[in-house]
Amino acid sequence: MLHLPHPGRCAVLGVLNVTPDSFSDGGRYIDREHAVAHGVAMRDSGADLVDVGGESTRPGAARVDAATERDRVVPVIRDLVAEGVRVSVDTTRAAVAEAAIEAGATVVNDVSGGLADPRMAAVVAAARVPWILMHWRGHSDRMGELASYEDVIGEVRAELVARADAAVLAGVDPGLLVLDPGLGFAKTAAHNWALLRRLDVLVALGFPVLVGASRKRFLGELLADADGTPRPTPGREGATAAITALAAHAGAWGVRVHDVDGSMDAVAVAAAWQLGASRA
Numbered sequence: 325m326l327h328l329p330h331p332g333r334c335a336v337l338g339v340l341n342v343t344p345d346s347f348s349d350g351g352r353y354i355d356r357e358h359a360v361a362h363g364v365a366m367r368d369s370g371a372d373l374v375d376v377g378g379e380s381t382r383p384g385a386a387r388v389d390a391a392t393e394r395d396r397v398v399p400v401i402r403d404l405v406a407e408g409v410r411v412s413v414d415t416t417r418a419a420v421a422e423a424a425i426e427a428g429a430t431v432v433n434d435v436s437g438g439l440a441d442p443r444m445a446a447v448v449a450a451a452r453v454p455w456i457l458m459h460w461r462g463h464s465d466r467m468g469e470l471a472s473y474e475d476v477i478g479e480v481r482a483e484l485v486a487r488a489d490a491a492v493l494a495g496v497d498p499g500l501l502v503l504d505p506g507l508g509f510a511k512t513a514a515h516n517w518a519l520l521r522r523l524d525v526l527v528a529l530g531f532p533v534l535v536g537a538s539r540k541r542f543l544g545e546l547l548a549d550a551d552g553t554p555r556p557t558p559g560r561e562g563a564t565a566a567i568t569a570l571a572a573h574a575g576a577w578g579v580r581v582h583d584v585d586g587s588m589d590a591v592a593v594a595a596a597w598q599l600g601a602s603r604a
């Protein structure tokens with residue numbers, strides 16, 4: 325099973341996008357020094373993992389080549405590990421995951437659930453590291469056309485089970501798998517809310533479940549102003565923290581967020597609510 329320093333509460337993964345074009349923080353941490361300082365700050369705020377990504381997955385984002393992605397994340401991962409930070413690498417590429425693990429990353433966060441790179445399962449199995457399998461139907465340039473479901477809960481569940489089965493067949497320890505509904509990936513706002521409402525269906529599979537709603541567009545649409553203008557990303561932290569609390573209460577293993585402080589408070593509230601008392 326996944327080791328966590330705070331097993332009594334939902335895990336908090338701090339997002340560190342070392343990219344020029346991620347949707348909500350693109351460019352802020354492209355500089356290595358700033359990136360490392362931000363990662364250390366998120367760990368000091370209580371983040372259980374810092375999730376380092378080198379390629380934007382924003383809808384319509386242009387892909388970067390493996391070398392560019394690797395060169396963005398490896399130095400930052402190495403420096404963070406040297407500061408004692410636990411790091412996950414957010415990549416769909418086996419070669420990048422391999423280099424990140426060599427640099428000290430201890431979790432692979434794969435938004436493609438192993439579909440983008442057939443070599444990923446072997447890399448994860450050999451390294452014996454936890455593997456986050458997110459629900460995905462194709463790269464950023466195609467997600468829009470793939471967002472159609474008869475039964476989004478049933479289909480996402482079935483497609484994630486298929487990914488977990490494939491991982492186990494490839495030699496990955498099932499105890500190291502984490503599932504993630506992939507909010508916003510080939511999904512409309514309605515699909516996102518339907519998946520959150522029935523998160524219990526994924527939790528019931530028995531794998532840890534990670535939820536990544538932080539600052540996403542469907543929150544901006546929910547919080548739109550009178551003339552329908554979506555709330556800009558900086559104004560979505562309250563909704564993100566609310567989802568953190570609700571996801572934790574629904575049994576999520578972890579959340580992936582940009583603002584660690586807000587979600588640390590939210591997971592503390594969820595834990596106290598669950599216990600009927602604050603932690604002794």
Ligand SMILES: Nc1nc2ncc(COP(=O)(O)O)nc2c(=O)[nH]1
Nearest residue numbers: 346347381433456458504506507536
């Ligand atoms: N496991 C997982 N990883 C992810 N990586 C990137 C993004 C896109 O958001 P960002 O641009 O804020 O990183 N979302 C997820 C997600 O929902 N789940």
